Amino acid sequence: MSSDETESPSAPDPELVGTPRGTPPLPSADSVPSPAFDTTATSHLPRRDSKLRLLKHGWSFGTPGRSFYQKLEDQYGRDFLRILASIHFGVKGVMYHYLKTVQLPYFRELKLDGVQYQTNMTISWTPWAMKGLFGALTDILPIGGYHGKWYMFISNIFGVIGLLGLATMSHDSAKRHVWAVGAFFFFSQIQCALQDMLTDGKYTEMMALRPDHGPEIVTYVWGLATCGVIIASASVGPISDNVGPDLVFWLCLPMSLQSVYPVLKGWLPEERIPPPHGSRIQVAKLRAEWKTFLMGAISGVAALGLAIVGAFSSPMVQLIYSAIVAIIVSVIAFALLSSAQAASKLYFFLSVALYVQIPGAIDFWYTAGPSCVPNGPNFDFTYYQTVSQLVGALASALALLIFQTVITKWRFRSAFWITTLVRIMVSCVDLIIIERVNLKIGLPDKAAFILGDAMLLNLTQMLDLMPAILLLSKLTSPLAATTSYAVLQSFMNFGMNASRAFGVWLIEAFAIQTGNEADSTCNFRNLTYLVLVAHIILPATAIPLVFILIPDMPIRSPDSATTQPDSATAVDPNWIDPIV
Secondary structure (H helix, E strand, O other), X not given: OOOOOOOOOOOOOOOOOXXXXXXXXXXXXXXXXXXXXXXXXXXXXXXXXXXXXXXXXXXXXXXXXXXXXXHHHHHHOHHHHHHHHHHHHHHHHHHHHXXXXXXXXXXXXXXXXXXXXXXXXXXXXXXXXXXXXXXXXXXXXOEOOEOOHHHHHHHHHHHHHHHHHHHHOOHHHHHHOHHHHHHHHHHHHHHHHHHHHHHHHHHHHHHHHOHXXXXXXXXXXXXXXXXXXXXXXXXXXXXXXXXXXXXXXXXXXXXXXXOHHHHHOOOOOOOOOOOOOOOOOOHHHHHHOHHHHHHHHHHHHHHHHHHHHHHHOOHHHHHHHHHHHHHHHHHHHHHHOOHHHHHHHHHHHHHHHHOOOOHHHHHHHHHOOOOOOOOOOOOOHHHHHHHHHHHHHHHHHHXXXXXXXXXXXXXXXXXXXHHHHHHHHHHHHHHHHHOOHHHHOOOOHHHHHHHHHHXXXXXXXXXXHHHHHHHHHHOOOHHHHHHHHHHHHHHHHHHHHHHHHHHHHHHHHOOOEOOOOOOOOOEOOOHHHHHHHHHHHHHHOOHHHHHHHOOOOEOOOOOOOOOOOOOOOOOOOOOOOOOO
């Protein structure tokens, strides 16, 4: 019952409101003589009433949000929601997005080319593809009786080392030792990836026990991350343009350190293993789920190998390594995992890898000066890294709402193929801008970019990711939740790294030159064909794979008792608690 409602349906007598029982009625206004003194002292009362009404309306407006949070708190506990806020807002939101967006202005300032920039991205984000290895290690070898607590703290140490290295490294040293730049980014991403993995694994495990509240916790987590992205996006561009990108590394340090407190306080819900088994290999768990752990170790080592190859070899070698390892790991996955897990893993890898990442060409073209790209967009970092990223963050928030209210009523296959098709259509905006068609129809570059890459592309990417998270949670093994979830997720991240490696090769194959300190030559003549192949033709080949590799089951079944997957690749119902 709200504060505006009364227990009785009848309205109270206005003459008795606020009057204690037995008190005679006050004289009417007509019977009271007009006061001789000044009444302006009480003239503020209507204004105070207006403020109270405004506060009351604001409180009522926030009721759905409070109800949403209270429901989650009742189901998952306050401390767990707090550590999720610390990790997914502070680390995965602010820190991760700072490190993601600062690389372009940082490499621009170092006067390194697009190929070096994109290769560094492959190295930097390798820890995300090593989640399977991290998951296996944390699941079978606790430290001090905990599977998560001390691993999260150790990852904090790696994060601080990486950030301090980036913040204090001179530009001359960075130019001479580009591999060291990649290593420091790698260390900082160990914290982001490992802490994200352990909290993801925990809420996935808890979500399986609370099937009625699965989409809500996913929305909460990604809502936190989106808020962090907004904060990072609002500042990274102006800082890069007016101060320099090095300051961003210092700003990441408090975001890294703030997670130490909730980690050491034990807000991650896990039972302590009593001595003397608190720091020993969990032999029983290893025997029961050895296939899952082996798959995690193999996928993690494969990802680490790609980072090493990327640091010390050519784009062609990176491409060959990625292709061979992907085939080997996929074959092993079908041998070790269930058919549903292996098929979904293969789809996530291929769908991500086939949308080939080419930021080493696209980012440099959009931000190149007039001497490099005459009559080009010539965006500064404030626009490219802040304005467009803020719009993208808002689009991601809108995607969360669409997912929660619309997509959860679909089937997994529909969600994946429709979002893939829309993403391909949105990518055509890049072609329109590159060919300057937008100017011919009177649409400025900034407006076209906002509508395309910044808004619609971010929206479709988030809509594609959210059902993937729920499908991964359905495929998680209950005996090794963290590792099982991490193995499935790591294949998606390995696909992203393979996509970057493929993109580096394509950039060179299409003779794209972005200019560097040694050679300022720019050549974007074939950029249109590169985008056509990387973002339209190859991604389109992933659509038929949806109907082969993804189970034909509802994202959120209206009746879990009667819902059964009806596909050869359907998930074993004994494995999963359906989301209702």
